[in-house]
Amino acid sequence: MQEHEKIPYDSLAFQEYWGEGLRLPGQSKGLDRWFFQWQWRNSPIIDDEQDSDRPIVTESGYYASYVIGAQWFDEAKTMPLVITTKHGCDRIDFLKMFSVCFNSGIEAKEFSKIYAVDMEQPRIKAPELKSVLSPLIVAHFLSIVKEIVKRGLKKDYVQREGNLNKVKGRIDISRNERMNIMKKRYDKVFCRYQEYSEDTLENRLIKKALVFSQHILQNEGISESLLSLQHTIHECLAAFSRVEDEIEVWEVKAIKHHKIFKEYNDAIKLAQMILHRYDYSITNITSAEEEYCPVFWIDMAMLYEHYVLGLLREAYGEKIHYQVHGHTGYPDFVCYSPKVVLDTKYIPRFEYGNLDTYIVRQLSGYSRDKWIFPIKPESNIPCVIIYPVEGEEENPFKSKRLEDFLNVEDRCLWNFHRIAVPLPVLNEAD
Template sequence: MHTTVFEYGYLTCDKAACGDIHAKLISKAAFDYLKEVSLSADESDTNKYLSLTKRYGYELIQVKNYVGVLFSPTGEHIEVLPKTGRKSIDAEQAVLESREMLLMMLQHLGSFRYVASNQADLANKKMPLLEVFISQFLQSVNRLVKRGLKSDYVSQEDNLYFHKGKLKVSQQIRLNVVNKHKFYVEYDEYLIDRPANRLIKTALLKLVNYTRLATNQKLLRELQFAFSDVPSCLSVKQDINYLKLDRGMMDYHAPIAWAKLILDGFSPLSMKGKDNALSLLFPMESVFESYVASVLRNQLVDDVELTTQAASKYLVTHNKQRQFQLKPDLIITKPDRSMIVLDTKWKLLDLDKSHNDISQADLYQMFAYGHKYLEGKGEIFLIYPSHDTFDKPIEYSFDFSDSLKLWVIPFEVSTEKTHKLKINDSHALRKLMKN
């Protein structure tokens, strides 16, 4: 069973809530499992991705700002997608567009850089995220198989009727005192049994329990046959430690990156619960930050430096100890060593609200960045995703002082490679952009 919900949406096992609150229906078993996960989370954990709530008498589970796939022990998976902010499209189109947008943004996030760049066909097929990731792993393995699996010299020990390699004297004396026609030896054999192949084989076996798409199931069976002579990992951790991808193994990079994610529970974020079901969840704040940084790095002029997650400044010093580290998302350093501080926020601004819907906490945070990194002089930028009602910079700056100004600007998230910061000619950033 597959259910799709947008971030901050609701899940329920009560059909009545689907009409009254537009919650998405899941089975009671899945609801009870996710409820346990939510209640077992540490209350001090600011990154809780599920919360139990009640509205109009209905008990609900609200998903937070994490997107991806939630699994339950019942076999159900719940797809959580980011909101796009487009109000002019119908529900089905919104799902397709959001899924495609997320896949594009994930290309800029760590190991998921192997997500294929053209997702249009996948989106048109209405393929759920889980099947998209499985498909891309299988396709990368299929390309590897067509080009040929790599073998390697593997150390073997055996009691043979002929001598080869190195004689193991202690074992020879212990085992062959009577059988003097045999030799206990250690030798190297050129085999397909190597860590890289074992990891891929083990990941293929794991996917049997997850894919429901006929095309994925068919290709999975074919690839399992291709790896029939490769044993599974006895220890995944040990094989990862022994893994070596030399210059002649470029074709292995994508399959191994996917295999590691699959074997690590399929996720950068593990689910908590007694059944230990898998998850595939991404904090949208981190996804958006990585995406903006990657795009911006390619659009800045060559003589400036872009730093992510700078951490050289602290808010206070207490008893000669620095405390409360300040970590702006992005810092641009110009040739004269002056800086511009930028921070990303994954939030759809509502400009009709008072104070333009910018949180007071965010302003305090930017004030601290401006004084500690810029010594109270310069320009700092808050970056939010562009959407229907926020598609150009807020006209006037927020002035902390005559010398320290905050600008609020949108970033165009686009699957057509037109993604960019939307800035005015008056912004200091304008002179640092290539176009």
């Protein structure tokens, strides 16, 4: 099924179980970030033989939100729920969207708000989502590993053992007797010792996940959007050149998360997720097993917001301020030269028709907020709605001034403007 469609299962039978619906984690009441939500809807029966007194049939039930992913609808895990985009997940270049987000300087904590994965529940067969989840996890993982490389790999004392020419650490009596004394190799001594090294268990896990990530991206084919991620993998693998990638499955599962090293904590969780995703075997990356995905969700509105942020930053750099704290809220983007308030709305219908009154009031409040604009402007600050359309334009902001987009005004509102930013689509060759 697609975004905003009615869930095909009997909603009434599960109303007691789901209540209002499935709210995305970390949400409070009043926010509209749902996987699916109960909605009351009425519509007339279409019947030419009936007069104006035609009866009303209710279509109330659970409806998908602007979230895609896979979820079990029932407690027994027998009724899968797979939600795709209206544009078709097989057509959207998700990898490009993720790489644009990645290059925008998005922080790992912000990336974590875009999606979530539950590896504990049974997997769901969803070939429609085959090319969505893995690139997203890889892009998130690489953004964190890049920060680790920038700060320097963590070192620790690592347990070593070896048959050496001189004593180091302590002698392993039993193994030294079997390997040296009994064979009359008196020039050798088998020792156990500690070495301060980058070759820690945590770094081995991260390097192993980097190798997996390399294979995952290679399996996605050849496209321009892959280049930056592939380049990042090569840089990271070079930084891990003194680290082995051999690690046992039980060691992967046993690694504890770090409370002090936040980047390592996130990198370990994502590395474990990548390896678990393919049952710790690189050969599974190209197998049919990828048709089965874990329970997960991606907030398309949040992904689109960060994708647009990446495009704006590519065109205008640090002129674009993200989520400025205001008295009336947090506008998506603010520019001070020229003064403009911009807000993304992942609603394709904004191409036609009037803007919702709530949205008009929301942006009008931002443009008059003294916390956002401390100096009183000479005239009303322009408000811009950015919405998605289907198209192939790379970056509509590139090589254009922001003022050029303010020439066309909304037909009903002063100083309100609309900008269509296409969702990237795959070429037929891809």
